[in-house]
Amino acid sequence: MKTKLLALASAVLLAACGTPLRQIDRTHVSENQDSRVQFLVIHYTVLDFDKSMKVLTTGGKVSAHYLVRENPVQTYQLVDENRRSWHGGVSYWAGATNLNSASIGIEIVNPGFTDTPMGRVYAPYPQRQIDEVIQLTKEIVARHNIRSDRILGHADIAPGRKQDPGPAFPWKQLADAGLIPWPDAAQVQIKQAIYQAGAVPDVNWFQQRLAQVGYQTPRTGVLDVATREVISTFQMRYRPTNIAGDMDAETAALLEIVTTPGGMLMKKPLPGDSQPRSAY
Incomplete structure (x- = not known):
């Protein structure tokens, strides 16, 4: 109530000073536009759910639009799709750079890889979690009309520096769902x-x-x-x-x-x- 009264008082003062309130006409909408979102980038967190949520929402200087939990399977929206999240870092794809500014990031709760005497072992993804990621991807693609060749992994836009979502991520299932070519x-x-x-x-x-x-x-x-x-x-x-x-x-x-x-x-x-x- 106090905030509303202050706003009203400011409006009265402006009117008294002879300064009219500015109005913007929004009745004309251009046909020449599309979504700022051009890419969708998939990651894994390398952390459990609680740590992933903390890092992505507090002082870790990293974020994503969505976090998909593995058990129980649940999607959390952490950043509005109209805002930039800090998920890609230094990035490149087909001539485009700074992909944070034109992408939506999905983080999947998954421990990533473990280096063993037998070599590097990547953790599997539960099928229900993959089903959730596929459905979420379909919805995002439909909202922003993202091209199929711009549905990428973090490794694709930063090879060598990043490995996620790793070889255990079933890209073929995204192809079978009609999201990417194969x-x-x-x-x-x-x-x-x-x-x-x-x-x-x-x-x-x-x-x-x-x-x-x-x-x-x-x-x-x-x-x-x-x-x-x-x-x-x-x-x-x-x-x-x-x-x-x-x-x-x-x-x-x-x-x-x-x-x-x-x-x-x-x-x-x-x-x-x-x-x-x-x-x-």
Whole structure:
């Protein structure tokens, strides 16, 4: 009540001073506009739910629009979609930088990876949690008309620096849900047989094709650490059983089909689809 009285008193004083209250006409709306949101970026938290919530909502200098809990499965909105959250950091995709300014971030509660004597082991995602992420993604994409090639992982926009959501994240299920395109398996098989019988392309070819996909890729002609990290990131998405960053025949076949017109298939979701389906 006190605040309202102060506002009213200010308005009276302005009127008494001869300064009219400014009014904005909002009856004319331009057709030439779209959403500021152009990308959707998926992460894992590497923390349990309580710690994830604390870091994302208090003084951790990091945030996300949504947090998806694993047990019980629940989505929490932490930042309004019209505001920028601090989830991407230094980032790049297909010429775009500073993706925080044009993206929505989804954090998934997941412990990430553990380094063991047998190698790095990534924690699995419960299927109910993945189902929740898929439904949330569908809703965000519908609100902002986000292009399918701009639904990304944190690793995609920061290869080497970030690994999330990791090779355990089932990107294929997002393809089955009609959210992202997927390489045509038949075309990949043919190309893989050709490369296995002959020779795998050189590093220049890999670097050029990875840059064509959208990754920030060195163009050195050398299989350096940075290039291997980009190859590994590509493998995490399309061939998660082996993410060593090697220039092998299967990776070359996938990379060629991903960058060839007609090589990527996009499933049209059926009306009432609530579960991912495998057929295209």
